[in-house]
Amino acid sequence: MKQQNQLILSSLFLALFVVGTYTYMKWDQWFSPKQHASTTYDQPDMVAIELQQHSYDKHGNKEFLLDAESMLQYVASNRNLMVKPTITFFEQQQESWKTSAASATSDNEANKLNLSGNVTVVQQGVREAAVLETETLILYPRESYATTDDKVVIRQSGVYIEATGLDADLTNNRITLRHKVTSIYEPEKS
Amino acid sequence: LDSDRQQPLKIVADTAVIDEKDGTALYTGNVVLTQGTLRIAADSLKIRTENGKVDIVMAEGDPALFSQVPEPNQAEVIAKAKNIDYMVRDQKLLLKRKASIVQGENIFRGEEIVYEIQSQRLQALGQTQDHQPGDIKGRVEMILPSAAEPAPQTAPAPAPTEKAIPAS
Numbered sequence: 001m002k003q004q005n006q007l008i009l010s011s012l013f014l015a016l017f018v019v020g021t022y023t024y025m026k027w028d029q030w031f032s033p034k035q036h037a038s039t040t041y042d043q044p045d046m047v048a049i050e051l052q053q054h055s056y057d058k059h060g061n062k063e064f065l066l067d068a069e070s071m072l073q074y075v076a077s078n079r080n081l082m083v084k085p086t087i088t089f090f091e092q093q094q095e096s097w098k099t100s101a102a103s104a105t106s107d108n109e110a111n112k113l114n115l116s117g118n119v120t121v122v123q124q125g126v127r128e129a130a131v132l133e134t135e136t137l138i139l140y141p142r143e144s145y146a147t148t149d150d151k152v153v154i155r156q157s158g159v160y161i162e163a164t165g166l167d168a169d170l171t172n173n174r175i176t177l178r179h180k181v182t183s184i185y186e187p188e189k190s
Numbered sequence: 191l192d193s194d195r196q197q198p199l200k201i202v203a204d205t206a207v208i209d210e211k212d213g214t215a216l217y218t219g220n221v222v223l224t225q226g227t228l229r230i231a232a233d234s235l236k237i238r239t240e241n242g243k244v245d246i247v248m249a250e251g252d253p254a255l256f257s258q259v260p261e262p263n264q265a266e267v268i269a270k271a272k273n274i275d276y277m278v279r280d281q282k283l284l285l286k287r288k289a290s291i292v293q294g295e296n297i298f299r300g301e302e303i304v305y306e307i308q309s310q311r312l313q314a315l316g317q318t319q320d321h322q323p324g325d326i327k328g329r330v331e332m333i334l335p336s337a338a339e340p341a342p343q344t345a346p347a348p349a350p351t352e353k354a355i356p357a358s
Contacts, residue, residue, distance in 0.1 A: 158243060179204065181202065182202050
């Protein structure tokens with residue numbers, strides 16, 4: 001009878017030991033998960049204030065100029081967050097279009113920018129500049145290409161156009177409006 | 191109306207492609223253009239602008255339709271053709287291929303019709319000047335109502351008791 005009691009006691013101790021060790025190993029993960037996730041997102045790898053990034057093509061010609069009030073860069077998640085970005089495009093070294101927005105996110109190389117908030121695209125260097133307004137715009141600066149599914153308004157002297165959905169080839173100055181197009185042309189002053 | 195040309199020109203369509211470099215815009219899909227009482231409905235419509243003002247409208251349809259009230263209290267002018275070019279500045283219409291213009295009871299048909307909106311004068315041709323393969327060589331057809339006919343002599347209504355004697 002005595003031996004049986006001893007056996008029960010020792011197996012109880014063994015069980016307690018195993019459970020204790022397991023709990024000690026898992027303690028960090030169970031009781032401080034939030035703290036673990038925040039280290040990935042809150043700390044940018046680089047902060048730039050009054051950023052200016054000039055981009056040139058392989059022939060050394062100006063491709064685009066990226067300005068931003070500020071930019072946070074997260075290398076691990078390949079993300080940039082920009083405040084008040086402006087992207088200027090060039091055609092034969094002359095400014096052709098200027099795009100600006102309240103904010104933007106992009107990959108670290110700025111190959112694709114998601115602009116949002118009062119997005120405008122303004123033609124440069126022409127007497128009757130076209131001005132394009134929308135809420136969001138996806139921009140591929142190296143391809144001078146922009147696209148949105150949102151409502152778009154285009155104004156140019158004497159012309160007002162609105163539509164839903166747009167694809168803009170900013171090199172060839174061709175704008176495709178995808179749905180529900182309404183245009184109003186002011187008459188000639190007689 | 192004469193005031194139509196002072197009205198804004200409005201276009202509604204499914205899609206559009208704007209080409210800034212050559213100053214054109216191509217509208218496609220249920221295209222309707224309105225300017226005062228002037229109206230064009232077409233499958234596609236190309237606009238060419240100069241200094242932001244519309245210079246020429248080129249509509250295409252099967253057929254494209256044009257309508258306008260030329261003068262107050264006058265019958266609407268209705269024109270149809272495969273191609274309708276509306277020269278906004280010159281206020282002239284060029285209808286090509288299966289063209290027809292109807293105003294009241296006057297009907298004109300031909301392969302090409304030039305219609306001057308202000309003077310309401312028109313010139314019709316049996317064959318389009320830019321003749322393309324497949325274009326028919328037709329003739330001009332005009333249907334004008336005969337001169338005002340004397341009002342028919344209405345026989346006095348027979349008294350209910352009399353019997354109308356059929357003419358022998």
